[in-house]
Amino acid sequence: MAEKRREESTFTITDRRLFTAEGELRADIPDEAVKVMPAKEDPAAQAAQQKDPPQKESPAKAAPQPVAASQQAASTVDPNIPPSPSAAEQQAQADAYRKSSRDLDARVELGGHSAKELEMTFERFLASLYMSAMMQLGLMHEEGGQPRVDLIGARQTIDTLSLIAEKTKGNLTSAEENFLQNALYELRMAYVEVTNALARPPQAPGAATGTRGR
Numbered sequence: 571m572a573e574k575r576r577e578e579s580t581f582t583i584t585d586r587r588l589f590t591a592e593g594e595l596r597a598d599i600p601d602e603a604v605k606v607m608p609a610k611e612d613p614a615a616q617a618a619q620q621k622d623p624p625q626k627e628s629p630a631k632a633a634p635q636p637v638a639a640s641q642q643a644a645s646t647v648d649p650n651i652p653p654s655p656s657a658a659e660q661q662a663q664a665d666a667y668r669k670s671s672r673d674l675d676a677r678v679e680l681g682g683h684s685a686k687e688l689e690m691t692f693e694r695f696l697a698s699l700y701m702s703a704m705m706q707l708g709l710m711h712e713e714g715g716q717p718r719v720d721l722i723g724a725r726q727t728i729d730t731l732s733l734i735a736e737k738t739k740g741n742l743t744s745a746e747e748n749f750l751q752n753a754l755y756e757l758r759m760a761y762v763e764v765t766n767a768l769a770r771p772p773q774a775p776g777a778a779t780g781t782r783g784r
Contacts, residue, residue: 692746696731700753703727707757707764721765728757 655663675685704710706724708717731754742750 692742693749696734696746696750696753699727699731700757703731703757704760707760709760709764719764719768721761721768724757724761724764728754728761731757 675688678685678688701710703724705712705718706720706727708719711717731750735750735754738750
């Protein structure tokens with residue numbers, strides 16, 4: 571009888587731990603036991619997720635579409651500036667201009683002059699700017715007129731020549747380059763001389779001659 575009770579009271583202890591004391595997965599654990607184990611979550615991450623749950627993107631909010639370059643350019647155009655003429659309009663206007671020029675050349679030839687005198691060349695263009703700057707500095711004037719000094723206008727004209735020299739660098743002939751550089755040199759020197767003369771205080775009468783009173 572005691573032997574029977576001993577047999578009934580006998581039980582088996584099964585170790586259900588998935589990891590060893592060193593933290594490694596036990597080799598005798600079946601795969602099914604590993605699959606059902608829930609993943610441990612960080613308490614701090616759970617608290618942050620409860621505080622700020624992830625927001626779902628609204629389907630009505632579409633991603634911004636790239637704006638075409640033509641639309642960007644159109645949005646930056648000044649509305650006060652008229653649109654450019656079409657190619658057909660430009661061609662028609664160019665033809666009308668050439669016809670008017672030929673008519674003027676014919677009248678000039680009938681007057682005993684050469685129509686080539688009216689042709690605009692780069693040297694003549696530079697010469698016109700040079701003459702304008704000299705007149706603005708008061709160093710030249712029209713026949714019968716009086717010299718008038720316009721320092722701001724003279725500086726702008728000289729700066730225009732400097733801009734032309736910069737933009738046409740490498741595209742001029744040796745004669746055109748020489749003409750342009752000489753014009754710039756003379757105008758800059760004349761501008762400095764005029765501004766220095768205007769900045770000097772007027773001298774008292776007799777100071778220049780060094781005369782003494784008796």
